[in-house]
Amino acid sequence: MSQSGLGKSTLVNTLFKSQVSRKSSGWNREEKIPKTVEIKAIGHVIEEGGVKMKLTVIDTPGFGDQINNENCWEPIEKYINEQYEKFLKEEVNIARKKRIPDTRVHCCLYFISPTGHSLRPLDLEFMKHLSKVVNIIPVIAKADTMTLEEKTEFKQRVRKELEVNGIEFYPQKEFDEDLEDKTENDKIRQESMPFAVVGSDKEYQVNGKRILGRKTPWGVIEVENLNHCEFALLRDFVIRTHLQDLKEVTHNIHYETYRAKRLNDNGGLPPVTTETEENHESNL
C-alpha cells in the first residue's frame, strides 16, 4: 500500500524471489494513474523445500495519488471487511466446507515515503483507520535515499509519531502471548521497525558473488546486505519467523472482532443469507 512509484511491486518480487507482482503480470506500468483507488488481487502458488504456499498479492493503484485523497482508504477498508464477511458466511453455513477458502488479508505492508522529515498526514489517516482491521507493517520505501544518520533519525521520529497517534502496528503489544514473545517483539518494535528497505530484481556481480542490487555511479547497493538496508530483516520477519503468527492474529483477533460486531449488530444471531442480508452486505 502506498502512492505509486514507491517500489511496492519490485519489493514484493524481491521478497518472494519470483515474479509475483502486478508489474510482472503484464499490467502496463506506463499507463495512467487510475482516477479512483483500484484493488487488484493476483494469486500465485510458490514452492520451497516441498512446502507449497498460495500467495495472494493485493495491490492498490491510485491510492494517495490524487489531488484530493480524502477517504481514499475507504475502498480498502471495504475490501478487507468483505473478505471477513465471506469467511463468516462460510463459517456459519450449515453445510460448510472442511477447509474454508481464506481470502482474508493477513498482512498489509504500508510504504512510507523516505522524506526524512516525518509521516505525511495521509499516512497517519490511513494507518489510524486500518490498523484496527488488519495487521499493518510500516516499511520505509526506497531507503537508499537516506544516509545511516538520516535513517536512524527518521525511524525514531516515525516510531514516536505512530506512538503519539495511538497507531498499533504489527506486532501489536496487546497480543504478545508470553514473556518470550514480548521481549522479542519489543526489540523489533522499538529498534528495528519500521524496516528501511530497498528492493531490486536485478543481479550484479560483487566480490565474486551474484547479488540482488542497484548499481549507481558511486557504488552498488546490495539488497541483502544488512549494512546497506534492512530488506533481509523484513523478509525474515514476514516470511521466516512471523508468517504463521500473522495468520493467527488475523484469524483470532481481527476476524473475531469483525465477527463479534456482526453478531452484535444482528442481535446475537449469526447472519443468515437472505434477501435483506444481501442488501446489508452492500452497505458495509
Added chain:
Amino acid sequence: TSAGGFFKNKLCETGVFTDHEKQYVGFATLPNQVHRKSVKKGFDFTLMVAGESGLGKSTLVNSLFLTDLYKDRKLLNAEERISQTVEILKHTVDIEEKGVKLKLTIVDTPGFGDAVNNTECWKPITDYIDQQFEQYFRDESGLNRKNIQDNRVHCCLYFISPFGHGLRPVDVEFMKALHEKVNIVPLIAKADCLIPSEIRKLKERIREEIDKFGIKVYQFPDCDSDEDEEFKQQDRELKESAPFAVIGSNTVVEAKGQRVRGRLYPWGIVEVENQAHCDFVKLRNMLIRTHMHDLKDVTCDVHYENYRAQCIQQMTSKLTQDNRIESPIPILPLPTPDAETEKLIKMKDEELRRMQEMLQKMQQQMQDQ
C-alpha cells in the same frame, strides 16, 4: 562587441590614443560603463522553490548559494501538518563575490502538496506572484518612481518527486496554474535514489508529459549562431539534460582525498558537484552563471507584461461597462499616495480651484462689459 574589445585592449595597453584610435568616437566603452554602474548598484534576484516537503528543497538552495538559510527552521510533525495551510515565507540574504553584490530572495512555500486534500493548494502561490506584479504595476504608475523595489519572482524551481513514475496530478495542476506567471524550471529531486537508466526514463517521461499537458516551462534561449562550437555543444547538452536531476548537501565529506559537498552512504559517496553523479552543476551554471539575467528579462518582458496587459484590459472593459468614459484610453489606478504627495495634490487642487474662480470672474467681467 569584438570590435569594442579590440579597442578596449588597445586603450589598456598604451594608455594613449594613437592616430588610428582618434578616428573612433569611443562609445565602444559603453559596456564597461554599464558594467561599472551595475556593479555599484548591485543585483537582485528572487527565486521561488516549490514542491512537497521532504524533497530536499532547502538543502538544494543552501548548496546552490553556499548559504545556511534554514538554521532555525522547525519541522512540523504529521499531526501538525494535518491542519497546516500553504504559507509563503521569504528569506533575504545579501551575498558578495569578487566585489559583485547580490541581494537574493528565496520564496519558500511550506505546506504545498502535503495535505490529504490538496485541491487548489497552489492558490496562495499564484496569489503571491500576482500580488508582486500588482505592487510593481502600482509603483510603475505612481508619482515617485525613483526607488521601485522589484519583488517579482524571477524563477520558480519546481521539485518533482523521484519516487513517482512521472508527473503526479498535483504537479501538472501546479505547473499549469503558474506557467504563464513565472519561469518554471522543473527539477527531479533527491536524484541519488535513482540509477542512471531510471533517471533517463524518468526525464523522458516527464518531458513527454510536459508536452502532452501543454505546460510551458522556461525555455533556454538559443545561442547565437556565431558562438564557437564548444559553447554550442554545452548549450545542446544543457537543453538535453532538462529536467535536471539534482542532489543537494549541507555537509562536506572526504572523497578521493578531497573535501567536497556530498552524501556518505555505506556503498559509496555521492558528490554534489560531480557531473557524473547529478545535474547540480548544470543547474547552478544555468541559474546563476549564464541565465540569471535572461530569467529576469523574461519575467519583465513576458510574464509581467502579460499581467499588465490583462489588468489594463480588465479595467478598460470595466469602465466601458460602467459607461463612465467612452474613450478606450485606460485610466490607470492611482496608488494610495503618501502623506507628502497628498499634501502636494491638495495644494495643486486648491491652486486649480482658485484659477478656475479667477477665470470665471474674468469671463463674467468680460460679459458685463
